């Protein structure tokens with residue numbers, strides 16, 4: 001098959017949200033594609049798409065994101081633009097992507113994964129272990145909140161949202177002693193001046209797919225499929241297959257505290273998974289290995305095992 005490559009006259013349209021992190025990820029995708037096919041950057045057009053999530057997050061800046069409404073809050077408009085042909089590919093943080101895509105779309109290309117760890121961010125402290133009794137921690141992530149309270153029931157968790165600058169300002173105002181972000185985002189934005197220290201995965205298991213960029217396309221677009229295959233990272237693909245199968249079998253949404261991480265050691269895949277009660281009162285976890293090609297199966301098995309241990313109502317909020 002001969003591929004009609006994009007050109008400055010007929011560029012490949014790359015859709016993305018407009019946040020600094022989303023743009024950095026779109027630029028990375030563009031440079032990898034340009035390098036793989038020896039094309040000028042002008043053969044690609046970055047199309048910024050405003051999503052319902054972006055609008056609502058601006059309007060209701062203090063509300064927990066989970067109260068702003070349903071699945072696909074940050075992806076609906078982008079996927080509509082893919083299906084209509086307004087864009088050709090879309091770049092996403094895989095951590096924010098539902099486990100299944102709408103009919104007609106495929107999401108199976110991943111760039112090499114960044115640091116998977118969470119970052120501990122504090123102007124005064126360098127690690128979780130330095131937090132004093134009763135310290136105030138700021139996060140809007142249900143997973144991080146539940147994990148923190150599970151290990152440290154004495155901590156006070158306050159709702160914390162916004163970009164890095166907003167969070168740093170809140171910290172300097174004394175609103176909280178620390179906050180958390182993904183190392184991946186900080187690294188991609190080259191935010192060297194942020195007081196961030198990585199948290200080892202044994203202390204805080206990351207979200208499924210944290211640090212991974214995924215690229216979505218129309219399932220029947222042969223050109224996009226072939227171009228994306230050239231920049232796909234197979235190792236990230238194997239790891240996400242295990243993690244996303246785990247998440248899918250748990251029926252996880254962004255409203256359930258779930259953590260999962262797959263790592264490759266030669267031909268062996270190690271999968272760690274954790275589910276927590278939203279209030280942090282209970283954590284159930286597992287740590288297993290399998291041959292690399294069996295990761296998805298292990299993910300499903302681990303999910304079934306954890307769900308059985310958890311029992312009904314485990315994810316319900318206690319009032």
Ligand SMILES: NCc1[nH]cc(CCC(=O)O)c1CC(=O)O
Pocket residue numbers: 093094095096180181182183184185209210211212213
């Ligand atoms: N939910 C927001 C989100 N989605 C992806 C990242 C960071 C980058 C990544 O994990 O790929 C973040 C912010 C954060 O958790 O700090």
